[in-house]
Amino acid sequence: MTASLSVEPADLEPGIDLPRFRDRFRAWLRKHSDVLAAWRDVHPASLEEALRHDAKLLVLLWESGWGKWGWPEAVGGAGGAAALRSVLIDELWAHDIELPHQYDSIEILGQMVTDLRPDLAQRFFPALATGRELWAQGFSEPEAGSDLASLRTRATPDGDGFRLNGQKIWNSLAAAGNRAFVLARTGTPESRHRGLTMFFVDLDTPGLVVRPIALASGFNHLAEIFLDDVPVPADRLIGEVDGGWAVLMKLMQYERGTYAWQRQAKLLCRLRGLVSRLDTDDPAAPAEVGRAYLRVLATRAKTANTVRRLDAGNTLGPDTSVDKVLLGAAEHAVADLARDLDPYGFLLDDSAAAAHRYDDWWFSRATTIFGGAGEVQRGIVADRVLRLPTEKG
Amino acid sequence: MDNADRQLLIESLRSTFASADADPAAALDELGWAEAQEADPAEATTLLFTEHGRHAVTSSLLDRVVLAEIGADHADAAVVYPPFGADHVTDEGVALVDPATVASVWVQRESGLAQLSSGELSARPVHGFDTARTWWRVRVPAGTPAATPVPQPPPDAWERAVAAGRRALAAELHGITEVLLQNAIRHTSERVQYGRPIAAYQTVRHRLVEGHAVLEAARSVLDSAWTDGSPWAAAVAKAVAGTAYRDVARHAMQLCGAVGLTREHHQHGFVERGALLEELLGSARHLERELGYRLLTGLRAPAVVEL
Numbered sequence: 117m118t119a120s121l122s123v124e125p126a127d128l129e130p131g132i133d134l135p136r137f138r139d140r141f142r143a144w145l146r147k148h149s150d151v152l153a154a155w156r157d158v159h160p161a162s163l164e165e166a167l168r169h170d171a172k173l174l175v176l177l178w179e180s181g182w183g184k185w186g187w188p189e190a191v192g193g194a195g196g197a198a199a200l201r202s203v204l205i206d207e208l209w210a211h212d213i214e215l216p217h218q219y220d221s222i223e224i225l226g227q228m229v230t231d232l233r234p235d236l237a238q239r240f241f242p243a244l245a246t247g248r249e250l251w252a253q254g255f256s257e258p259e260a261g262s263d264l265a266s267l268r269t270r271a272t273p274d275g276d277g278f279r280l281n282g283q284k285i286w287n288s289l290a291a292a293g294n295r296a297f298v299l300a301r302t303g304t305p306e307s308r309h310r311g312l313t314m315f316f317v318d319l320d321t322p323g324l325v326v327r328p329i330a331l332a333s334g335f336n337h338l339a340e341i342f343l344d345d346v347p348v349p350a351d352r353l354i355g356e357v358d359g360g361w362a363v364l365m366k367l368m369q370y371e372r373g374t375y376a377w378q379r380q381a382k383l384l385c386r387l388r389g390l391v392s393r394l395d396t397d398d399p400a401a402p403a404e405v406g407r408a409y410l411r412v413l414a415t416r417a418k419t420a421n422t423v424r425r426l427d428a429g430n431t432l433g434p435d436t437s438v439d440k441v442l443l444g445a446a447e448h449a450v451a452d453l454a455r456d457l458d459p460y461g462f463l464l465d466d467s468a469a470a471a472h473r474y475d476d477w478w479f480s481r482a483t484t485i486f487g488g489a490g491e492v493q494r495g496i497v498a499d500r501v502l503r504l505p506t507e508k509g
Numbered sequence: 510m511d512n513a514d515r516q517l518l519i520e521s522l523r524s525t526f527a528s529a530d531a532d533p534a535a536a537l538d539e540l541g542w543a544e545a546q547e548a549d550p551a552e553a554t555t556l557l558f559t560e561h562g563r564h565a566v567t568s569s570l571l572d573r574v575v576l577a578e579i580g581a582d583h584a585d586a587a588v589v590y591p592p593f594g595a596d597h598v599t600d601e602g603v604a605l606v607d608p609a610t611v612a613s614v615w616v617q618r619e620s621g622l623a624q625l626s627s628g629e630l631s632a633r634p635v636h637g638f639d640t641a642r643t644w645w646r647v648r649v650p651a652g653t654p655a656a657t658p659v660p661q662p663p664p665d666a667w668e669r670a671v672a673a674g675r676r677a678l679a680a681e682l683h684g685i686t687e688v689l690l691q692n693a694i695r696h697t698s699e700r701v702q703y704g705r706p707i708a709a710y711q712t713v714r715h716r717l718v719e720g721h722a723v724l725e726a727a728r729s730v731l732d733s734a735w736t737d738g739s740p741w742a743a744a745v746a747k748a749v750a751g752t753a754y755r756d757v758a759r760h761a762m763q764l765c766g767a768v769g770l771t772r773e774h775h776q777h778g779f780v781e782r783g784a785l786l787e788e789l790l791g792s793a794r795h796l797e798r799e800l801g802y803r804l805l806t807g808l809r810a811p812a813v814v815e816l
């Protein structure tokens with residue numbers, strides 16, 4: 117039924133540590149290099165096609181057991197330290213294997229549901245982990261971007277549950293998604309972040325419409341979600357009523373921490389690919405390559421600490437915004453390097469590979485906007501880490 | 510090292526570096542530094558050199574680090590470092606102590622590592638840009654006689670010595686950078702213009718945050734360089750530390766305004782010393798070019814950091 121039959125299962129001892137896990141996974145990746153070649157250097161024509169192809173790798177990882185390590189047994193995982201997952205992600209990229217796009221959703225939302233609603237995770241997580249489902253984040257609104265606490269989508273009590281009315285926008289992976297976290301107002305219009313509640317909403321609920329939005333590259337990374345009297349049962353709350361902001365803050369530590377680790381692994385992969393393809397006698401090239409490499413390593417070192425701290429059970433605070441600041445600089449440096457060192461090859465190419473390079477480039481710009489724009493991250497660090505006088509003086 | 514031990518060490522390092530007359534190297538011997546160093550070389554070295562940087566002092570401690578890798582006794586020897594921008598000594602180099610005070614110096618020449626008798630060398634003290642501290646410019650003419658007897662250091666001794674020196678210098682730069690950043694934070698938080706503290710203005714806040722972010726990254730990179738242990742990782746740590754120093758110094762000098770550019774403010778000492786340490790054993794500019802060149806000529810970019 118699945119390709120997983122063609123690979124060896126993960127046979128690991130409980131409590132395996134990160135270095136041993138890494139060694140064993142590396143050996144497995146090398147052994148099955150031929151099978152895994154299907155996810156190396158692939159250039160699907162659309163995000164939808166990519167997701168279908170990526171889902172097969174998710175199944176392979178899950179059924180062979182590797183993808184289960186680091187997830188609790190209660191949600192179908194094999195147990196072990198959560199950081200094992202970060203090792204797996206890093207090694208996939210290190211072996212030039214494109215990380216399934218679903219991982220954004222798995223690592224952030226899968227983790228959130230596992231943390232806060234293990235009952236829902238037990239039901240739905242295995243489908244997310246194997247690519248049969250995809251979950252999205254519905255926070256931003258047309259008039260609530262950086263100032264998210266001003267959002268206006270309303271949740272009104274209705275019997276045991278709620279009804280949602282409003283509009284969400286810029287929702288990653290929602291066009292192909294099945295469920296979404298939706299942040300809505302349960303308090304008064306002026307209640308700002310105190311009057312918000314997080315819901316876990318099925319995207320096929322009547323009254324809900326999703327419209328894809330293509331990134332400039334043409335790939336449908338984004339979507340908008342229209343909510344017209346959408347019923348949500350009471351058991352689909354994540355956190356408390358009016359406690360949505362705390363849920364969002366918890367989510368942000370994964371988005372700014374573990375996700376940043378995942379991104380740096382991709383950047384290192386892209387940098388390696390770029391310099392191995394490149395044939396340049398541009399005298400400025402060595403310094404530019406070195407600078408981009410150092411930016412990636414700076415991000416890698418800092419986010420590795422974050423992953424370790426998360427793994428040790430620490431709650432991460434505003435410090436994860438530092439990771440995001442570093443990541444933004446690394447993203448821009450690597451993407452621009454790809455363009456600047458080979459401008460002719462980069463800018464004038466209609467191949468499928470080029471389409472993905474353009475997608476990488478546009479996405480690099482997005483990484484300093486989503487999850488809190490670079491300026492907003494700096495504001496958080498200024499206020500809450502450096503404790504500078506606030507902007508209002 | 511547990512927290513209490515660490516705190517104790519930091520305190521004693523502070524008082525050592527704060528008393529300007531004593532030779533810190535001798536004071537450290539009394540402190541029993543050698544044991545701390547042996548128990549946890551990474552943490553002890555990083556603590557020591559960070560504190561060294563925070564006090565903007567000069568000493569022969571870097572020589573000890575370098576000589577230890579060469580396998581040479583530091584009691585009666587010194588190091589002549591390549592001049593800034595070079596990776597070996599042709600006819601001139603830089604020293605932290607007067608070569609006349611030791612019997613021999615170690616120097617990396619084009620032909621390799623050599624131990625030379627210091628009697629034949631001419632050296633002159635220079636303050637240069639680092640106005641309050643003394644450096645030594647040392648002439649090392651071709652044909653300077655070797656010291657006797659000549660022990661044979663292992664073939665990779667200089668490479669390892671440079672790596673150890675770079676890790677120490679990275680920590681020292683972190684100390685300097687931290688002082689510059691903290692100064693700028695204090696100054697801009699206290700100084701009021703247009704009716705608000707300067708640090709309430711967004712461009713000012715963002716510069717300070719960027720400084721904080723590069724310094725945090727530099728510290729993480731240095732920890733990884735110790736774990737990794739390779740000369741490559743040490744070069745990465747030195748380069749990132751150098752970049753952090755450069756960025757923070759630029760912001761700090763801007764944000765402290767006129768007073769920060771005067772002899773009446775202590776900022777200049779940190780800017781000056783940092784500029785020399787940034788160059789010693791390879792500047793960020795030099796290293797990023799070198800690392801980039803290796804990547805472009807076939808080396809698969811090392812990950813350096815592992816979980």
Ligand SMILES: Cc1cc2nc3c(=O)[nH]c(=O)nc-3n(C[C@H](O)[C@H](O)[C@H](O)COP(=O)(O)OP(=O)(O)OC[C@H]3O[C@@H](n4cnc5c(N)ncnc54)[C@H](O)[C@@H]3O)c2cc1C
Pocket residue numbers: 252253254255256257260261262263285286287288289337338482484485486487488489490491492495
């Ligand atoms: C690829 C991508 C994926 C995304 N995925 C999701 C998702 O899955 N779910 C979701 O809910 N949202 C998502 N977003 C939306 C994202 O969170 C918002 O775009 C972001 O919060 C900024 O909002 P905005 O675009 O409305 O920009 P605005 O808030 O209008 O800001 C525009 C620009 O102004 C500047 N700016 C804003 N505020 C300040 C300030 N206080 N100080 C200084 N400068 C400031 C910044 O440069 C900012 O980029 C995604 C966005 C992108 C690009």
